[in-house]
Amino acid sequence: MRVYKDKEIQIFETAWELITEKGYHETTISHIAKAAGIGKGTIYEYFASKEELVASMVIHNLETQRQKTLEKLGKAVSAEDKLRIMGEADIEGALGLMRTMKLLQTLKSFDHCQVKEEVFELMRERYLLVEEIMREGMTQGVFDLENPRHGAMLFLGTMNNTLMSNHFGGSLSIDPQEVLEFVLHKLKT
Amino acid sequence: MRVYKDKEIQIFETAWELITEKGYHETTISHIAKAAGIGKGTIYEYFASKEELVASMVIHNLETQRQKTLEKLGKAVSAEDKLRIMGEADIEGALGLMRTMKLLQTLKSFDHCQVKEEVFELMRERYLLVEEIMREGMTQGVFDLENPRHGAMLFLGTMNNTLMSNHFGGSLSIDPQEVLEFVLHKLKT
């Protein structure tokens, strides 16, 4: 896990706000530099290109997020608790999660960017983590599943969709906490 | 439901391929024109701007898709069958579905585009349709749900996520048909 310099973090934070809000192409290097209070050339001292900046930023965010998740999970014992913790973390950080999803779409159109693979690897890990929890739950006899991967899909898909739905079209609003409990209930029966 | 001219459909098809594959900003009007075998100016005979072209295209696709879905649903009676039909249609047209999702992200950054609302309205309708089926299933005593919207989130979320997962990172591949049956099973218990 690469460690970033303070200046790089500062650039990440500004770029994150702008790019996730307005979009990749709608945010110029000039915008970022001005908002970060630094010169345009300075950004190129730390990142080889705009694409590299964004790719690094996404990786940094995913890794930070994963770190936080793992820390939180450490306190839980039962599989159900672990899922609940993850779900609540997602609900709490819904905005960030949605923004990350948006950026992933952007990343897909990057052509000559090796970091891309790394990003998708991190996404995969997230799935595998949930899958592992499902397996635990099955062992503990709490989750009624034949295939833990199915459970992971159900859990992550339902939560993602709920949060995205709230984020996009306001009129369909729904309480994500209730959905979380509903999903946990369904996993158990 | 607006009817489009042949030429417009022809442009839609070419633009759809290119834009969903490479991305909105990565696809130029010149690309589209060349790929469609027409002149650059011709596109502007039919659409006032690149944004308008894409917005119209998305609406056209969503409406066409909805039409097909409704036709297929007409043949089913039980709520379970209806969901299965929808799920299978999504699996079959997974590529198109993923591409539509991608475009929706693009649309969000269109500023002065009234059609945007229309698009999100169509997305909402899809949810409400599934919600309605859930309600039917509850009445028929087949689905075990307290809130039909929760069921809709679970169904659409899980399926979307499964298809997206297959589409994005190959290594996590999973059989969507199995997931569909798993979800239907969970809805019933």
Added chain:
Amino acid sequence: MRVYKDKEIQIFETAWELITEKGYHETTISHIAKAAGIGKGTIYEYFASKEELVASMVIHNLETQRQKTLEKLGKAVSAEDKLRIMGEADIEGALGLMRTMKLLQTLKSFDHCQVKEEVFELMRERYLLVEEIMREGMTQGVFDLENPRHGAMLFLGTMNNTLMSNHFGGSLSIDPQEVLEFVLHKLKT
């Protein structure tokens, strides 16, 4: 003096309104065709190019204007009356005169247009006409001039400037009729 077909005159009238109002480059062939109620291609049946259309139009207008002036002048005997008639005609048709001036600027930027010379020849004739009247006035002992061309410059320049001044910046408004009398008075003393 070339005679134009009805359709050509119809095109002239529409084009004149639009081009003098909005400008040459700001008025498209499509605008003209639509406003004239004919097809775009039809204009090219009568004129080889947009430039040719405008050049012909200006010539036609200058010739028509000259014809009218000569007719009016036929009724006058004294040089002073002739100038007064010309001046009043200009005042009455000030808008058209200003518009003609504007178009002449446009014509200057036409490169490969033979008609251009013809237009400037017509402008010159107008000067020579007034010069001739000055000469008459000198012979009649009414105008106090050494060089009739100086008188022509003074008459045409003062009137043009007055009308242009009224046409452009409203706040400097001045009664052109009074100016006309003032000029005639000065020519006599």
Added chain:
Amino acid sequence: MRVYKDKEIQIFETAWELITEKGYHETTISHIAKAAGIGKGTIYEYFASKEELVASMVIHNLETQRQKTLEKLGKAVSAEDKLRIMGEADIEGALGLMRTMKLLQTLKSFDHCQVKEEVFELMRERYLLVEEIMREGMTQGVFDLENPRHGAMLFLGTMNNTLMSNHFGGSLSIDPQEVLEFVLHKLKT
């Protein structure tokens, strides 16, 4: 009176030559950049648009011209001398004057340009300056006028027309210095 940077002046000078010679629409930003020996983008570092460049340029020229005129006028005492100085300055700078007139026509078709008003205000001031001189001449008992504005129209109109006539159609050529003396003579009688 806004002060312009060296680079801006450099762009003004190149643009002035090209645009007054060939016309606004006939001169492209690329032409200007190439002729000025700078990059296309550089122009947009200093001016928001082509229209803004031209508007600023015209204002700059009018203000510079006015400044020069006022300086020269400072040395004269009699109203007649003042007019003679202005007239000779116009004769000397005839080319520039004609070019300014040409540009003013262009400016009229600029739509969303607040500077337009400013330009016409400067034009008006020029008139008022001459009008003031006329009033002085009347007080000094040198000019035989009832209305000073009439005198201003006569002076500026005749000189403008003479210079324009020389500038446009060569064959009507006339010595502007002689016309100047003629006008001054007429103003006195």
Added chain:
DNA sequence: TATGAATGAGACTTCATTCAT
């Protein structure tokens, strides 16, 4: 190290002109 003026490739869009009907 930090900067921002300068750059030019390339995007979107317009419009005079052509030509098949």
Added chain:
DNA sequence: GATGAATGAAGTCTCATTCAT
């Protein structure tokens, strides 16, 4: 003769990137 769909050259403007300071 009349039309207007189709065209593509050319124009304005943006912005990632460079490099001298």
